[in-house]
Amino acid sequence: GMEKKDVPLVKRINIIRQLLNKAPGQEKKLEYLGLLKKYLDQCDRDGIVKLDDENRVSTLKYTMNRGFAMTYLHLGKNDLALRYLKQAEALLKEYNIANRQLEIKTIYAVYYWNIGELDKSIALYDELLQCYEHLDRTSTYINLLNSKGNLLVEARRFQEAAEVFRLYAIKKDSLSTANYYRELANMRTRHNIDKLELANRKLEVEALRDRTRMFYLWTGVIALVFVCCLLFFLVYLHRRHSMQLRKAKEKAEESDRLKSAFLANMNHEIRTPLNAIVGFSQVLIDEEDQEARRQFADIIQSNNDLLQRLISDVLDISKIESNTISLHYAEYDLPVLMSEIYNVILLRMNEGVELQLADCPPCMLYIDRNRLTQVLTNLLTNAVKHTKAGFIRFGYEAAESEVCFFVQDTGEGIPEEQQEQIFSRFVQLDDWNKGVGLGLAICKGLLEKMNGSIRVTSKVGEGSVFYVKLPRV
Template sequence: MKNALLIICFILTQVSVVSGVVANDLDDLRQELKNLPDSSKLIKLNELLYQNNRNRVFKTYADLLLEEARRQKNDFYKGNALLSIMRYYYSKNPDSLRFYLKQAEPIYLATNRIEDLCRAKGWNIYTLISGGTHDQVIGEVESLKELATRLNYPEGVDMANQALASFYFNIGLKDEGIRLCNEILQGMEERGASRVRRFYLLRLLLNQKPEQEYLFKLDTCIKNCEEEGITQLDAEHSLTYLKHAYHLYSVQYYIACKDSSQAYFHLQKLGELEKRYNMNTERIMAQFLWMSYYNLVGEYDKALVIIDQLKHILLSNKRYNDWVTVEAIRADIYYKMGRGMESAKAYRDSKAVHDSVIQAQYYEDLAKLRTQREVDKLELQSRKLELEAEKSRVRSWIFGSGAIILLLLCGVLGFLAYSRHRYGARLKIAKEKAEEADHLKSAFLANMNHEIRTPLNAIVGFSQVIAEESDIETRREFAKIIQNNNELLQRLIEDVLDISKIESNTLTFVLTDQDLQALMKDLYSIMSLRISENVELQLDDCPRFTLRTDRNRLTQVLANLLTNAIKHTHEGYIRFGYKVAAGEICFYVADTGEGIPEDQLEHVFDRFVKLTEWTTGVGLGLAISKALVAKLGGRMEVCSKQGEGSTFSVIFPV
């Protein structure tokens, strides 16, 4: 008793010391993280997590990484932390695994981490199988298959089928499970799936029944890795781990075949690997294999020594089913040694423990049934309450429906009254617009009548006198006047046609890459012929630039602006060009002409607007220019001061 208390005190002391060390390390880590930038914090925690992924403190690092990733809203590191946390709860608390799986699924889908999502869903299926929740297994398997198929991830379908095979093994359908595993393995080999995935499947098959065929496939995989210089299949499985598994299953196979020499060979290889690489394997399995080997070769004393060691380990770990198996082997060995009474006692002891385990399982199942019954009662009460609540909702709905119908009737009547009022207002607005349009049309026709008759009269009058004039210079002057009026008349008609096309949305554009320097020089050459003697036409230096636009329409807009400037500038200069800045290109035409009165600036782009009655044209040039620029994706601006001049700008995004 005294020794037991001393052992307990020692264990508690060691636990408290380890806990204190871990707490101190975490405090130091938190202090270190405070001095790091945010991105470095995540990298540091992620490295610590993967460096300690086989250490018992990795869950702490996973929690810290998840906390920091949530704070920084970083889905990548959130996904890493959640995967480690789910792996931790996989064998400890399935409900917690499912809780974190709900959080991880949208993150993995958003970041296209399909493999991690399928793996976590596979873990969930295995917990349902081991927990006996068989009614949910098939549904989860089909759900995982559907997800993997939809996302075009065949490995996910393999994971689902592998979980289904484990389910078959669990419920005793061994042949169906082996058949399904072989189908999966064949598909993996045809598709060239990764070696580690094929190893998972071979391990599942070998756990059920070690066969020469599967051992050969595992041995071939190991040799291929050695030939290619591969020492690590993934983060969790090294080539040494595969070799250890191969020798482990080989021992089981050859013991089952009663081939003692091969069994001993692989036992020796197993021991060499564990000693050479200091592998932290479960010693119970190795001792069980040595016990089986000594039983096979008839070295019963050695087998009994191992059985005594296993009895202590298994009972201390509460592995009663395994202890029953070992005691049955002890009884068999005693029988072979001719020690009948000891054999009977060992058999009786194993039978008693087996009955106790069965009884404990029975009471556990009974407790589950009682719990389920209580849950069913609560569900029944909940449904009754829901039914009463539904009745109350129906009554409330009936009363509410009457009130809603009444409100709807009032609303309909109000809507009808409002609609009549709104219809009347629209009619009034439409009438005003029609009258305004009629007025504009009349004004337009009057303007057009005046503007067209003016050049026509000049053309007709001078055409008559030019034939009677004998002086060559005078005739040339008359011909020039006729030509100018012809051009004016043609421009008036083109403006009317353009405004008509714009209104009917039939204007077409041909977009090509244009060298703006060349375009500006062409404009300068044309406009310099129209400039008066007292006005200087200036083209600013422009950077070389290529713009994708309709050359004719852009030229039309700039020519309109330059023509207006020529009309209203009698002395000084007209300067034009373009400049590129802040993602935009700005064409400009500046003059030192009459300027625009402030009260007319906001109407200068309207149709039929002229500064004075004596200005030539019908006032469509700027309206057409603005519409063309808008169609090309730009905008127009103007700034002016009466008596000092105006600046018109045409701006396009680039």
Template sequence: MKNTLLFICFILTQISVVSKAVANDLDDLRQELKNLPDSSKLIRLNELLYQNNRNIVFKTYADMLLEEAQKQKNDHYKGNALLSIMRYYYSRNPDSLRFYLKQAEPIYLATNRIVDLCRVKGWNIYTLVNAGTHDQVIKEVESLKELATRFNYQEGIDMANQALANFYFNIGLKEEGVSLCREILQGMEERGVSRIRRYYLLRLLLNQESKQEYLFKLDTCIKNCEKEGITQLDTEHSLPVLKQSYHLYSAQYYINQKDPALTYFHLQKLDELEQQYNMNTERLMKSFLWMHYYNLVGKYDKALAIIDWLKQTLSDNKRFNDWIKVEDIRADIYYKMGKGMESAKAYRDSKVVHDSVIQAQYYEDLAKLRTQREVDKLELQSKELELEAEKSRARSWVFGGGAIVLLLLCGVLGFLAYSRHRYGARLKIAKEKAEEADHLKSAFLANMNHEIRTPLNAIVGFSQVIAEESDIETRREFAKIIQNNNELLQRLIEDVLDISKIESNTLTFVFTDQDLQALMKDIHSVISLRMPENVELLLDDCPRFTFHTDRNRLTQVLTNLLTNAIKHTHEGYIRFGYKVAADEICFYVTDTGEGIPEDQLERVFDRFVKLTEWTTGVGLGLAISKALVTKLGGRMEVRSKQGEGSTFSVIFPV
């Protein structure tokens, strides 16, 4: 602990020293610039900017150059500063990149800097793809192609097509993306385009599929650079960087080929490069490769140790899709080691997180749609304001033509405006209702997708494992899990059919006189068979009473309430019965279970609502019960205190 505190103090001291040194250097620079003529100031700042493009003061020099260039109205140096600032914001703040792109575009067009303009437009497209704003991507790609075609800049067209291929990969159109990349690469090779441009494209292809063909091209590029004595392809990519990429992708390729010897060879080459050139390979990527290698050669303990680290790191970084892949590999390793239960648990955890990610993604997309809807509303309001302004100008012009014409036109315009307003109001209400219905339908389908997939995943997963499991107790446990999920799926389908019938008003009711004492005893007999060991089912003494109702639907409501009480009561009792008053009859179900938080009482009758993620069922029972009670002419109430239990009441008029 003491050593750790000393180390932290040392780091803070070093940061403070570096910050003071940077501040002193900037003060010295400002003093130096005061003594220089205007033209020399720009030259000096430009030199410092490109000498320190990887330094912590890089952005400061770019801002100083931009300020001085704007003061002197020098578009050349203004363009240099803007290019550096946009490169800085490319991976940090895409909105700031677009802000400066609007300033830079007219400058680059005026000074014929088409290469730089195409480059930053390409950066912008990549940020749009990464942000998920797909509706703007195609428009920006076409804009970049039009610009490059207008100035006969073929590499600009390649940049646009490469960004389009990346977009295809992002939305799952892998074949289209690979085909487009191969077409671009062939054209580059025919024209003899620079090696660094071809390297970017090869890297994009290798990220999608490891092929010997692409590795051979990358290896050939490296060997040609060595023959020609080239050690630096551009400011960011040296020859060792290309070698590092080659060995990373090669290791991935030979893992896919299940060749442990060549996999190990390339992993060792990576270590040698790091030591020789003091390089850092991204640790997550390397850990993935070593994990696959140890799994390949049967060193499962080492693979599991890496998996433990990867799971924690991926969870901290919210990379849940990669977390799911790692957990699937863990399940596979446990299965190979003969640990069936651990394998099944890992498989189940993977599927639970997978379903949660899908649901989270859906709600994220839904939020984006809502945001876009608000933006569309604002645009509509803006257009309405513009239209109103146009009408005002038209009225002013008519007023100059004479009072009589003005009165006539105002009368006509007033009538048209009133008619249009009424039509627009009706259209707006209809549109909002349609959008609300569409959103409700989307939310319902998303919930159904999640709820059906959860038991299906368990059935499919354990059905595959049970066929290969030899231990009879484990097979029985798996069979029990499959049976429970079958019953859950069956209840879900029945509940959804009931909901559908209720909403379409096709649910039929058969009203007859019912002896409530006999009905309650029948329900007690059925429910008592489902009771857990530590919970007692009590039927209160009820007065003899004949009630005119639908026996099946009333039984369904009370059974749903009792089943819900069983889920949330682990000890104590569940009491039910009815009381008859002068003008109403009240059925009740009281339990000593978990209770319901006060802030959740209003939500318990909504669809797909479950108080915890671990509660069995799909959350439709109470919603169906309330709808049935309403159809039968009654109402439902609930009283609850968390930790003490709940009471659900069903009240009908007599």
């Protein structure tokens, strides 16, 4: 997945290292180690010797081989574990990697334990215990004592095992006691600090109380003077405020009307790509065919782009009227575009209604693809909303100088007296059954900016046909 997204090599390696630390099982660790090996091999091919100031490729190779060795030991594959252990040891010597020799000895101790050479393993544990005791690494020392005790039991050297476990218990109790007294000392210190802070707070409260008395006295005097001035000022403002309230009410009513239109537009315009993204995301989870998954992913990405554009299109209503809207033209293959729109709308069809895509002759159109998709998707969405039985059919006919798109449905139809009103801006949704909202107003404005046109023919109870004409040049 990271290769397809072109994630930088350094970032891939860092991601794999984080995943290794959280791997749920040994098999998953092997998978991540395999990916890490692949990326480190690529570093060798590209001549990369270090990822940053702290991470050299040689050190990461050591870590990878050590990881392979420990994982294979857990899985009982001792031959593979030994191979990677020797490679890790060789890297330590070749690159003079410091402070890692004890790690190698610990893994060798586990390896000899696994293959039954218990004496060698015990000898290594004795050496490790001396080193960690000298380094004052108490926690690691205690864990090694426990492991050595279990190893001696397996070697049937019970008396020595008992002595090791006795030492283990003493050390563990000593560590627990030290931690206890350390925490007790910290609590006692914190208690003394809290007592000092409490005494300081009492002094501060007393001082604050005196200051507060003086503050209230002067505040009362100032407040009395202020109230007198305010009463005179309020009398003056009363009449002026009444006039301002009347104007503000009118402005608020106008703002509320524009807000309602704005919200209706947002709801109408954003729903189309958002539903497509949700629908294809759900299909993508269950689809096993890689080609189909790629196509679905492309459609999701296309609608992500369209959704982003639609957010800015809310402001385009005013831009259309002020002739400041920007269009981005390019050559597009219409059959491919129509097929994408068909796949999107198909997911939203009502039961009992058939979606038909007419034959699409080869045609390249120099057009703003997102705006054309927005227009056709709006028309098809409205058709789905108002068609409960029959079919919805769309397509285009290409002439030498223009392309005529059509969207035909067998839905409710539009009364003749309202066929022009539906293209008006901020039309009330109840004016035509469930209404087509602001979508058609935006379609008409966009088409006018693209030197195109839109019209409708319809009969109540039989259906409607919307025609969109766009020039080819």
